[in-house]
């Protein structure tokens with residue numbers, strides 16, 4: 056049924072392209088995001104997939120969105136991604152605690168949800184290149200404030216036909232984050248500290264992307280930049296899978312009946328994770344509400360409750376930093392549906408965002424968002440639920456998951472909706488050790504990162520392998536450069 060699926064820009068420019076092209080390009084040429092021309096509908100049969108395992112399910116679901124990939128190609132991608140890098144064969148296990156089900160997306164190499172997509176994206180890119188008869192080396196260039204860079208490094212390490220170059224602020228990431236990056240294995244990985252802050256690193260990378268001379272030299276050397284950022288179709292599609300896997304686990308364990316609707320509560324930043332849940336619902340997954348959880352940067356809460364998106368506000372630094380975002384780039388894909396797939400209206404909204412930092416939806420558009428509910432948690436709420444849930448049920452949440460749990464509680468109070476709820480858990484508590492420990496007890500305030508990891512280990516009785524080995528791992532990357540020196544470092548790495 057999905058034979059015909061192609062990808063078009065939310066802003067209407069260009070011709071429809073194949074899935075492989077959309078993945079290789081990342082962003083559409085008119086600055087829009089690629090969306091499928093229609094949503095594949097699964098028939099009732101997919102419920103018989105309960106128990107087949109994550110990888111088979113992933114290949115099955117992804118095939119619907121990537122019809123130009125063969126089943127064998129997809130199986131190979133899935134097997135290369137979801138292997139022993141994950142510390143459980145379930146890949147995305149579901150744990151029942153504190154009145155909800157936690158869908159744990161943090162069992163991959165960097166202990167957070169980005170691994171679900173970034174472990175498979177390199178293989179999808181490589182396969183997309185084969186399908187398109189594209190014989191250039193794919194060069195991923197990125198600036199990171201810590202976490203996404205490491206997840207991308209892990210994903211691309213050792214993948215033939217690719218190189219990855221990551222710049223990070225030498226004095227602007229945590230001790231653990233820095234250690235994770237400079238110990239990265241893989242002959243095709245390059246990690247460079249820069250003497251500047253994250254914005255300097257990001258601006259430097261943007262300039263390199265836009266450098267026509269550099270691009271020309273690279274083309275002559277059979278190389279081309281590509282992007283691993285969260286708007287790539289190759290990151291969105293793998294995320295649809297775990298919404299199905301969560302549902303099937305509930306079914307398999309007898310927690311729900313076939314066809315019963317459930318709610319998902321999703322800690323949200325760039326709107327990529329929850330959008331994948333929306334795509335799953337469009338495919339026929341029985342979902343009642345997608346509950347969008349924000350921290351004190353509650354732009355999305357205001358958007359869903361008033362129909363007005365307004366980024367003109369103070370940016371708050373919270374203990375759930377991956378949700379400290381004022382412009383959620385993936386929201387444009389939802390707007391496209393809210394506008395009845397009319398690119399002219401999307402362009403108008405996006406122009407408003409560009410010029411005034413805001414836009415407002417019409418009543419008709421708002422009606423299209425009925426699948427969503429929204430809430431936000433303050434820093435105090437977040438710390439309180441970490442402590443409460445741990446005391447009551449012995450389940451330790453990270454700060455992002457705690458935002459979602461708190462929003463789930465306030466949703467219950469407001470609506471009395473008794474639908475079973477899955478809280479999407481986006482990071483291991485070990486990833487945000489200091490804030491989690493301080494939420495449990497103020498006495499942990501101010502202690503060193505590595506010693507708090509050992510405290511947390513004493514508390515829960517284990518330590519995730521990627522952290523256990525970190526202190527002993529050999530340092531492989533020692534290069535540091537000035538902001539002005541980024542281009543010559545890249546040219547040297549690429550052999551130009």
Ligand SMILES: *Cc1c(COP(=O)(O)O)cnc(C)c1O
Nearest residue numbers: 323324325326327328377481482
């Ligand atoms: C990226 C991230 C999020 C936000 O996900 P989006 O897809 O950007 O909405 C939430 N929690 C953690 C731990 C993350 O790394």
